[in-house]
Amino acid sequence: xxxxxxAGLGSYVPENVVTNDDLSEIMDTNDAWIQERxxxxxxxxxxxxxxxxxxxxxxxxxxxxxERAEISKDDVDLIVFATLxxxxxxxxxxxxxxxxxxxHTCPALDVRNQCSGFIYAISVADQFIKTGMYxxxxxxxxxxxxxxxDFTDRGRSVSVIFGDGAGAAVLTRSNHIxxxxxxxxxxxxxxxxxxxxxxxxxxxxxVPEIIAENPQxxxxxxxxxxxxQFVFKNAIQRFSEVIMEGLKANGLEVKDIDMLIPHQxxxxxxxxxxxxxxxxxxxxYNNIQKYGNTTAASIPIALTEAWEEGKVKDGDxxxxxxxGSGFTWASAIIEW
Numbered sequence: 203x204x205x206x207x208x209a210g211l212g213s214y215v216p217e218n219v220v221t222n223d224d225l226s227e228i229m230d231t232n233d234a235w236i237q238e239r240x241x242x243x244x245x246x247x248x249x250x251x252x253x254x255x256x257x258x259x260x261x262x263x264x265x266x267x268x269e270r271a272e273i274s275k276d277d278v279d280l281i282v283f284a285t286l287x288x289x290x291x292x293x294x295x296x297x298x299x300x301x302x303x304x305x306h307t308c309p310a311l312d313v314r315n316q317c318s319g320f321i322y323a324i325s326v327a328d329q330f331i332k333t334g335m336y337x338x339x340x341x342x343x344x345x346x347x348x349x350x351x352d353f354t355d356r357g358r359s360v361s362v363i364f365g366d367g368a369g370a371a372v373l374t375r376s377n378h379i380x381x382x383x384x385x386x387x388x389x390x391x392x393x394x395x396x397x398x399x400x401x402x403x404x405x406x407x408x409v410p411e412i413i414a415e416n417p418q419x420x421x422x423x424x425x426x427x428x429x430x431q432f433v434f435k436n437a438i439q440r441f442s443e444v445i446m447e448g449l450k451a452n453g454l455e456v457k458d459i460d461m462l463i464p465h466q467x468x469x470x471x472x473x474x475x476x477x478x479x480x481x482x483x484x485x486x487y488n489n490i491q492k493y494g495n496t497t498a499a500s501i502p503i504a505l506t507e508a509w510e511e512g513k514v515k516d517g518d519x520x521x522x523x524x525x526g527s528g529f530t531w532a533s534a535i536i537e538w
Contacts, residue, residue, distance in 0.1 A: 203333070203334075204375050204376070205332070205377070205378060205382045206328045206331035206332060206373045206383045207374060207376040207378070208372070209372045210267040210269070211266075211502065211505060212266025213367065213368065213370070213502060214259050215366070215367035216246045216366055219245075220246070220348075225362055240494075241490055242491060242495075244492060244494075246367055246493060247348035248348055254346070255346060256285055256368075259344045260295060260344035260370065261299055262368065263344065263502070264340055264342055268340070273338055275303050278305050280309050280311065280327070280339045281296045281300055281305070281342070282327050282339060284341070284342065285312070285343065285345055285497075285498050286314060287347060295312060296311055299340075313498075316526045317497050317527060318531055319498035320498050320499070321386065321522055323341045323498075324371070324383065325388055327339040327341050338372065338373070339374075340370065342370045343498035343499040343501065343502045344367070345496050345498055346366050347496070350425070352424075359428070360427070360428050366496065367499045383534060385451050386533070387532060387533045390531075392528065394528075395529070397529070398527040399527060438475060438478075441523055443531075444525075445479070445521055447533065449535065451535070454519060460519050461485060461486075461519075461520045461521070462486045462487070463486075463501055463505050463521070464488075465523065468495070469491065472490070484513075487504050489507055517538060519538075521533060
């Protein structure tokens with residue numbers, strides 16, 4: 203069996219910075235309220251006319267990752283694209299990336315596991331490499347949230363949280379057994395699916411049907427719903443469980459963690475997990491303050507920045523962990 207490793211990382215966020223004060227001008231909220239509950243100070247939003255889409259941002263991140271991995275686009279054997287906000291209902295963003303980057307005929311796979319999407323995508327890529335089926339796999343997480351948020355007082359509790367952006371990683375075959383992706387751990391609990399969801403438009407709620415049932419525009423399920431307290435409670439439980447599961451599977455302990463990069467859902471969740479595991483500030487990387495929650499893009503953006511800042515080094519034990527809609531949760535244990 204082969205070993206897979208991350209050979210290159212890249213990220214991209216739109217130039218348009220949206221601060222908490224900016225949001226307070228269009229809805230009843232304020233900087234103190236947002237920071238107290240989420241830790242977020244600002245986020246990036248696609249701006250009309252800037253040319254960005256979910257797939258375009260994914261391509262921008264992917265080109266950086268490929269260059270750093272010193273791998274040509276012609277060497278890509280598989281594209282795995284994680285997002286909850288594809289450019290089209292169908293086809294998925296994977297084939298758009300293939301066309302935009304002029305990548306030869308190869309498989310393109312889309313993953314729809316929301317906040318856990320990037321780790322799920324890494325797990326898929328890892329298995330393909332370990333079995334020997336593919337050698338070089340491009341994994342992307344990208345989101346355009348701003349185009350689908352309710353920027354009225356009704357949607358403020360959710361809309362202040364999310365931002366746009368993309369991150370990418372190149373996984374490649376390695377001959378160094380025991381170094382690279384050591385293991386991944388995936389879980390779901392579908393009975394809580396509606397606690398964090400977007401019901402329409404969908405095959406259950408097509409646009410004409412929604413308009414016919416809601417002629418006044420009330421209660422149209424176009425926007426995401428989140429049972430915040432319930433999600434928070436489950437997140438802190440599942441984050442801890444899946445991190446410990448991954449460590450145990452590899453004979454490791456919390457003290458062995460050199461860098462924990464959690465999904466950037468809420469700074470309060472990350473801080474709670476940090477305190478529970480008794481990790482120092484130098485062992486946990488957070489950037490939600492700058493970017494908000496970028497769902498499938500949050501971990502690759504944070505991982506890229508941590509690596510760029512020299513906080514992820516050769517030989518380090520790096521732990522990725524996520525929890526989100528589904529509910530789904532996951533972890534990846536990596537020896538860098």
